[in-house]
Structure formats: structure tokens, C-alpha cells
């Protein structure tokens with residue numbers, strides 16, 4: 001069984017298609033000159049034909065662009081709408097903007113690049129790269145329209161992303177099929193998840209303690225990513241990759257580090273690296289418009305990463321299918337279908353519905369991508385923020401000890417009653433949403449609300465991508481008040497909650513909204529709450545070890561003068577599809593004294 005898709009590098013067919021289309025004018029010129037000769041015995045000089053052939057390509061190309069512009073202006077006028085303000089560059093094809101976006105993506109603060117001219121051009125404007133226009137927004141009303149109220153007019157639609165990573169980008173019937181297949185599994189809380197979280201969090205905390213006892217710093221991001229990988233693989237497949245069994249890495253400056261660095265990486269580590277690599281490739285693609293095809297003309301940058309990911313997935317899927325077939329053969333499956341099986345994994349649930357290897361591959365990978373790095377990122381940033389704000393750590397720890405106690409295993413009811421814990425998680429998701437940037441594509445000519453409530457609606461042509469930034473929306477002062485850039489969990493508990501969030505819920509969409517809202521939201525809150533409770537039961541103090549931070553992973557000094565969280569950064573926030581800390585989050589923690 002193989003869930004293999006394309007063999008050709010993704011850039012090649014795309015460029016060949018474009019070439020074929022763009023060479024049509026030259027072919028027409030050549031044909032016309034022949035016809036003139038055959039029908040009218042009129043012979044154009046060869047040099048003139050050649051010149052016409054060459055010139056016809058850019059002339060037709062430019063004419064098509066102008067024609068599209070004219071068509072867009074006319075369609076907008078017919079709908080009584082306007083076009084948004086436009087950001088134009090200085091160079092051919094706006095190559096200067098492309099370079100600026102890529103440079104900011106590599107070296108800038110999150111959100112810099114694409115979003116640099118929001119103050120000037122407004123919260124909905126357009127940019128063109130090589131004559132392809134896309135819209136950029138940080139307006140909650142626009143986001144609400146795209147994700148919820150006019151959901152059917154937009155798709156994820158980014159076929160070049162789909163080329164890599166299964167159906168996370170599926171649309172239409174394929175998306176509906178996958179969602180319907182998976183949703184029942186998330187419909188209720190399963191007790192077994194808590195047992196699973198408990199086993200893996202215990203091991204993660206034990207590993208960290210061993211390191212702290214030796215006086216070493218721990219990369220919390222790495223440790224928590226192992227926790228979420230082990231939890232997710234067990235939850236999905238019933239088979240844990242045991243990434244927590246391998247040694248945690250040492251800091252670059254740790255005396256133990258050199259020998260340690262020489263060890264061979266485990267299957268789980270290779271899987272995790274490949275998984276991150278594939279997502280990085282996709283994020284570069286999404287930032288370079290159609291131009292990424294040129295970069296991948298002869299090589300699919302994601303292929304090697306996906307080979308490693310697939311090598312991990314295939315045997316698990318094969319085994320599950322075989323097990324299901326054997327059970328069916330024995331007539332056991334019918335008896336099980338209607339029953340609520342508390343221990344059933346997601347894969348057990350899926351193989352009852354289909355044994356198509358491609359569908360199973362896509363669905364499980366989809367959920368692994370959706371669920372693993374998002375929760376790891378949120379927990380990493382929660383710990384980062386608690387290190388920066390010890391008073392928050394102290395208050396949360398007091399709630400943990402009061403509501404759960406120093407050693408007891410947390411329950412649903414405990415978590416439900418912990419208001420400050422929920423406030424800390426929400427405030428983390430506000431300032432550092434795990435999916436900070438996202439995109440949709442209009443599937444027909446339509447209009448968007450104007451960010452100016454008195455302005456006319458804004459036209460968006462069919463096939464135009466609209467990038468929206470949850471990250472920047474979550475930091476808007478006009479949405480969250482003058483202290484929007486500050487970390488303050490109390491905003492979820494005091495009068496600010498009704499004033500800002502309850503009055504306009506679309507200003508906070510870390511899990512998206514509308515029909516495609518995150519399926520794992522409740523699972524994620526449970527998992528993150530559970531881990532944080534266990535962490536705070538075990539440690540009474542957390543601090544960053546900035547000396548362990550790799551030198552190239554320290555924030556540039558000019559950030560220090562910035563307002564709010566940017567000015568306080570001790571790490572560099574980065575994102576591919578999901579957020580992470582560049583170079584890891586190196587921390588030290590003090591063990592809590594246990595009352596026996």
C-alpha cells in the first residue's frame with residue numbers, strides 16, 4: 001500500500017502550462033504569416049515575423065493584465081463596490097516587495113512585511129506580486145464575512161499548498177467528507193484522553209527534572225513538542241512514537257553538549273524534523289505567490305520531508321487496516337459499530353468508515369498537523385509568558401493548589417472551575433495565536449465589508465487570495481483597548497471582557513470560526529490545561545536561561561524600544577504554518593517541595 005501522489009517536481013507542470021498559454025500569441029503570429037503566404041501569396045520578411053512572434057508574447061500578456069484590470073473595475077462598479085487601496089512597488093513585477101516580504105519573514109518581527117502599510121492603507125488593502133493581486137486584512141468584520149457569514153464564497157483554494165500536505169487544504173465536497181468522518185470522534189470528552197495526558201506529562205516532567213537536578217537548562221519547546229507528539233500519535237493511532245524516551249537536547253553552551261550532539265537521532269526526532277521541514281516549505285510557498293514554482297522547477301522541496309513522514313505513517317495505517325479487515329472477517333466489527341468505545345483511537349474510528357489508504361493517510365496527517373504543533377506552541381508561549389511575568393505564575397499556581405491540590409490528577413470539573421487558568425491560556429492565544437496568519441480564496445466575484453463603516457463595500461474578484469492575520473488583529477488597540485499590546489490575563493476576567501470581546505467576538509479567533517472552526521478546540525483546552533496544572537504542581541519557580549539561548553536566536557537590540565510585548569521579547573517568535581520560538585525556549589525550574 002502506498003499513498004503516493006505526484007512524481008514530477010511541482011514547479012515543472014505549472015511552468016509548462018504557463019509557457020504553453022503564453023506562447024499561444026507567438027504561434028498565432030507564425031500561423032497568420034503562413035496563411036498570408038498560402039492564401040494571398042504575401043510574404044512578410046523573416047526578421048519581421050520573428051520580431052512579431054517575440055513581441056506578441058509580452059504585448060498579449062500586458063493586454064491580458066490590462067483587460068483583467070478593466071474587467072475588475074467594471075464588475076466592481078456594477079456591484080456598487082470599490083477596490084481597496086493598493087500597495088505598489090518600484091521595480092519590475094514588484095520584485096522589490098517580494099524581496100522585502102522575504103527579508104522581513106527571515107529577519108523581522110512577526111507580521112512585518114506583508115502588513116507594513118496597514119496604518120497608511122487601512123485594514124483591508126491589496127498588494128501585487130508579479131501581476132497577481134492578493135488582499136491583506138486585519139479587520140474582524142472582513143474575517144467574519146470570509147470565515148462565517150459568507151463562508152461558501154471562499155475556499156482554502158491554495159492548490160500549491162495542497163500539492164504537499166494532504167487535505168489540510170481540501171475544499172468543497174472533499175473537505176465536507178473529511179470533516180463529517182472525523183467530527184463524531186471529537187463530539188464528546190473521553191476520559192481516556194486524561195489518562196493518556198497524565199502518562200505523557202509525567203514522563204515529560206520527569207525528564208525535565210532530571211536535567212534541572214544536574215544544573216542544566218531545558219529547551220521547553222522541545223520537551224513539550226515531544227509530549228504533544230507522543231500524546232497525538234497515541235490518541236490518533238493507539239501507537240506512541242515515544243519521542244520522550246530519547247535524551248532531551250543540551251544547550252549549545254552546556255559542557256555536556258559536544259558528545260551529546262554526536263548521537264544518532266531517533267525515529268521520532270527524524271519524524272518531527274521532517275514534519276517541521278514540510279511545513280516550512282509550505283510557508284515559503286505561501287509567501288511568494290506563484291513565483292515559488294520557479295524555485296521548485298526541478299526539485300520538490302517538500303518531497304524528502306514527506307518521504308520520512310510517510311515512512312512513519314504507512315506501517316501504522318497498514319496495520320490498522322489489516323486489523324480491521326480481520327475483525328470484520330470474524331464478524332466482530334458489526335457488534336462494535338453502534339457502541340461507544342471509550343478506548344477507541346481516531347484511527348480505529350476511521351477504519352470503520354473507510355479502508356482507502358489515501359483517505360486514511362490524509363485524514364490522520366491532517367489531524368497530526370492540526371493538533372500537534374498548535375498545542376505545543378501555545379504551551380511554549382504560556383511558559384515563556386509566565387517566566388516573564390512571575391506574578392502570573394504565582395497566581396496561577398495558587399489556583400492550581402487550591403482547586404486541584406499539590407499532587408492530585410486534574411479532572412474535567414477541576415479544569416472547568418479554573419477561571420484564571422482559562423484566562424492565562426486565552427491571553428497566550430491572544431498575543432501568540434498558534435496559527436498567526438491564514439489565507440482564503442474567493443471562488444466568485446463578490447464583495448467584502450468596508451473597514452470604514454460609512455464606506456461602500458469592497459470588491460474582491462474571483463480567484464483572489466485574501467490573507468488575514470489573527471496575530472495582528474489580536475493586538476489592535478481599537479479592538480482590545482489601550483493596553484492591547486500588554487500581557488494581562490485579567491482582561492478575560494474584569495469589565496474589559498464584556499466591553500471588548502463579548503461585544504465583538506470575532507476579534508478573538510485563534511481557532512478560526514464558522515463551519516471550518518477547529519475540531520480539536522476542546523481537546524486542546526483540556527490537553528493544555530492538564531499539562532499546565534501538572535507543571536505547576538511540580539515546579540514552584542520558572543525562569544528563562546538566556547545564556548542557553550543560541551546567539552543567533554536573541555532578539556535584535558532595536559526591538560527593546562518597541563511598545564508592548566515586542567519591546568519585552570527575550571526570544572524571537574517565528575512561524576511556518578504555526579508559531580514557534582526560534583532556537584528553542586531555554587528554561588530552568590525549581591521543584592516544588594511536596595507535602596507527604
Ligand code: HEM
Pocket residue numbers: 179182366367370371372374375378433434435438439510511512515516517518519520521523524
Ligand atoms: C491551541 C491549539 C489549537 C489551535 C490554536 C488550533 C487552531 C486551528 C485553526 C486556526 C484551524 C483552522 C485552519 C484553517 O481552516 O485554515 C484549525 C483547524 C483544525 N484543527 Fe485545530 N487548533 C488547535 C488544536 C487542535 C487539536 C489538538 C486538534 C486535534 C486533535 C485540532 C484539529 C483540527 C482540525 C481537524 C482542523 C480542520 C478543521 C476543518 O478544516 O474542518 N486542532 N485549528
